[in-house]
Amino acid sequence: MTQQRSEETRNQIVSAAVDVFCRCGYDAASVAEICSLAGVSKGAFYHHFPSKKTLFLAIIQGWLREVDERLNALRDSDVPVSQALLQMTRAIETVFSDASGQLPMFLEFMVQASRDKTVWEATIAPYQAYQSRFAAMLEQGKTEGSIQETEDAQASAWVLIAFAVGVLLQGVVLPDTADWKTIAGRGMGMLVESMQRSKE
Amino acid sequence: MTQQRSEETRNQIVSAAVDVFCRCGYDAASVAEICSLAGVSKGAFYHHFPSKKTLFLAIIQGWLREVDERLNALRDSDVPVSQALLQMTRAIETVFSDASGQLPMFLEFMVQASRDKTVWEATIAPYQAYQSRFAAMLEQGKTEGSIQETEDAQASAWVLIAFAVGVLLQGVVLPDTADWKTIAGRGMGMLVESMQRSKE
DNA sequence: TAATAAAAACCGACCAGTCGGTCGGTATTT
DNA sequence: AAATACCGACCGACTGGTCGGTTTTTATTA
Numbered sequence: 001m002t003q004q005r006s007e008e009t010r011n012q013i014v015s016a017a018v019d020v021f022c023r024c025g026y027d028a029a030s031v032a033e034i035c036s037l038a039g040v041s042k043g044a045f046y047h048h049f050p051s052k053k054t055l056f057l058a059i060i061q062g063w064l065r066e067v068d069e070r071l072n073a074l075r076d077s078d079v080p081v082s083q084a085l086l087q088m089t090r091a092i093e094t095v096f097s098d099a100s101g102q103l104p105m106f107l108e109f110m111v112q113a114s115r116d117k118t119v120w121e122a123t124i125a126p127y128q129a130y131q132s133r134f135a136a137m138l139e140q141g142k143t144e145g146s147i148q149e150t151e152d153a154q155a156s157a158w159v160l161i162a163f164a165v166g167v168l169l170q171g172v173v174l175p176d177t178a179d180w181k182t183i184a185g186r187g188m189g190m191l192v193e194s195m196q197r198s199k200e
Numbered sequence: 201m202t203q204q205r206s207e208e209t210r211n212q213i214v215s216a217a218v219d220v221f222c223r224c225g226y227d228a229a230s231v232a233e234i235c236s237l238a239g240v241s242k243g244a245f246y247h248h249f250p251s252k253k254t255l256f257l258a259i260i261q262g263w264l265r266e267v268d269e270r271l272n273a274l275r276d277s278d279v280p281v282s283q284a285l286l287q288m289t290r291a292i293e294t295v296f297s298d299a300s301g302q303l304p305m306f307l308e309f310m311v312q313a314s315r316d317k318t319v320w321e322a323t324i325a326p327y328q329a330y331q332s333r334f335a336a337m338l339e340q341g342k343t344e345g346s347i348q349e350t351e352d353a354q355a356s357a358w359v360l361i362a363f364a365v366g367v368l369l370q371g372v373v374l375p376d377t378a379d380w381k382t383i384a385g386r387g388m389g390m391l392v393e394s395m396q397r398s399k400e
Numbered sequence: 401t402a403a404t405a406a407a408a409a410c411c412g413a414c415c416a417g418t419c420g421g422t423c424g425g426t427a428t429t430t
Numbered sequence: 431a432a433a434t435a436c437c438g439a440c441c442g443a444c445t446g447g448t449c450g451g452t453t454t455t456t457a458t459t460a
Contacts, residue, residue, distance in 0.1 A: 003429070006435060025315060027227035031420060041437045042421080048435090052420065104314055111311050114304055114373045115225060124374065151386070158370070158378050159363075159387035166366025170358070173314045174324065178358050186351070187359035190394035191387070205455080206409060231446060241411045242447080248409090252446065 010048050012038040014062075017055055022104040026056060026112055057122050060109055063102075064126045070094075071133065081141030082192050085160070089188040092164060093181040096171060103172050110169075131157050138195070147195050156195060163187050210248050212238040214262075217255055222304040226256060226312055257322050260309055263302075264326045270294075271333065281341030282392050285360070289388040292364060293381040296371060303372050331357050338395070347395050356395060363387050 016038035020029040031052055035045050049055040074091055075084070096103075113123040134157035141147030149156065167187065171180040216238035220229040231252055235245050249255040274291055275284070296303075313323040334357035341347030349356065367387065371380040 003434075005428080009435080023315070025227065025311060027225060030418075032418090043423090043437045044435070046421070107311055107314060110369060110373050111225060111307055114307060115223070120373075124377075127374075128377065155378070155383055155386050156390075158383045159390065162366035162370050162383065162387060163359075163363045164366070165369060166362035166364070169310060169365060169369060170362050173310050173320075174327075177328065178355070183355055183358045183362065186355050187362060187391070190356075190359065191390050193397075194390035194394045197393075209409080230444080232444085243411045243449085244409070246447070 006048075009038070009040055009044055013040060013045060013048060013055070014059060018059060018102055018105060021056065021059070021108055022102060026108055053116075053118065056112070057119065059105070060119065060122055063105070063109075064123070068126060068129070071130065075133075075137075080144060080146035081137050082146040082196055084137065085192050086185075086188060089185050092167070092184050095168075096181055096184075100171075100175075103168065106168060107172050131161055134160055141195075148197060149195050160188070160191060163191065206248075209238070209240055209244055213240060213245060213248060213255070214259060218259060218302055218305060221256070221259070221308055222302060226252075226308055253316075253318070256312070257319065259305070260319065260322055263305070263309075264323070268326060268329070271330065275333070275337075280344060280346035281337050282346040282396055284337065285392050286385070286388060289385045292367070292384050295368075296381055296384075300371075300375075303368065306368060307372050331361055334360055341395075348397060349395050360388070360391060363391065 013034065017029070017034045020034050020037060023029075024033075029052075031042065031045060034055075035042050038045075049058070070091060071088070074088055079087070109119075109123055112119040114120070131154075135153045138147060138149075138153035138156055142149070142153070164184070167180055167184045170178075213234065217229070217234045220234050220237060223229075224233075229252075231242065231245060235242050238245075249258070270291055271288070274288055279287070309319070309323055312319040314320070331354075335353045338347060338349075338353035338356055342349070342353070364384070367380055367384045370378075
């Protein structure tokens with residue numbers, strides 16, 4: 001129901017914005033530069049987005065939705081939970097590969113979320129959803145027997161997420177210092193291994 | 201050999217800057233606001249620091265030096281490595297407690313380091329030193345027998361640091377969502393436990 | 401110890417430049 | 431012709447940093 005040209009410029013604005021946000025961060029990214037990179041005037045920009053923040057939020061939400069879909073796609077198999085977790089690590093490797101140019105925006109998300117209430121609400125809700133999903137997986141693992149742990153799955157789920165977040169951020173800050181894909185796999189392996197045994 | 205008043209205003213500028221950097225981030229923190237909060241004029245500011253960035257770097261280096269000293273203080277005991285690692289987790293808890301107000305600056309460090317070469321060099325060198333120290337500890341653990349792992353200690357050291365970083369950042373973004381001290385201890389326990397056993 | 405000169409610390413009005421955002425108008429679609 | 435898409439000069443607010451001048455501290459004399 002909508003104009004082709006309009007949609008095209010909108011996409012150009014978004015992808016230019018991702019680029020500039022990655023390079024400069026939210027505050028230092030100027031609307032003028034985004035427009036220039038997108039080959040579009042300021043008028044067009046503010047025709048599509050009421051403000052810089054709105055654009056940022058739109059990008060966040062698109063990103064989160066995509067991650068959500070990826071996780072969904074990986075979940076429904078019938079392999080044991082312990083194996084599914086390791087498979088998810090391989091999904092992280094994918095993230096490193098084909099979103100590596102956009103990785104710095106993940107950092108920017110967290111930064112803005114920690115300071116701006118609007119961003120926080122948009123970012124955090126799905127974030128907690130991820131944690132809930134992991135916790136549910138762990139519970140399922142308990143009942144199916146591939147995971148034996150006595151303590152609560154909630155905390156363990158946060159441990160997994162904290163590790164994943166840590167690896168991602170290290171990958172942003174020190175991209176060439178270590179092979180982060182390997183380290184992601186190794187750490188996840190250690191955590192899963194620990195969960196497969198009962199705590200004395 | 202130096203002026204008392206001068207040192208005092210310098211300290212006031214620094215602590216005001218920490219506050220503002222935490223609240224607003226580096227870019228959005230204005231020199232004027234820092235000055236106002238410190239009860240000091242702009243002239244005084246630029247008398248003590250040649251630029252905003254210099255001040256930021258000074259704060260980073262002070263912070264890193266402090267962390268380094270803490271780690272040093274915890275290392276030299278003669279307990280097994282596996283236990284020493286768990287003790288370090290308790291050091292993280294300390295960080296959460298008494299530096300909790302300044303935690304957001306850790307995020308800011310990483311952000312700026314990922315974008316500004318000067319900041320990167322200042323931040324990253326000591327960072328890698330931490331990793332080296334952990335790796336050395338793990339090697340020592342192998343020879344002393346409290347740790348049995350076949351693969352390289354370098355990667356494992358990065359796993360530990362990635363997890364620690366992840367927990368810290370989660371604590372910044374979601375301070376009230378979970379008990380991060382507990383989660384830090386739990387995750388570290390899992391990782392150490394995994395390293396105490398030989399891989400299949 | 402008091403006077404004094406030099407140096408260091410500090411003040412705040414000011415500057416050039418950038419920012420996000422506006423708006424009256426033009427081009428393109430429907 | 432009406433609506434949507436787009437243009438770009440322009441605006442007020444604010445930025446990091448400067449600079450000529452004042453106050454305070456320190457060092458040096460007498």
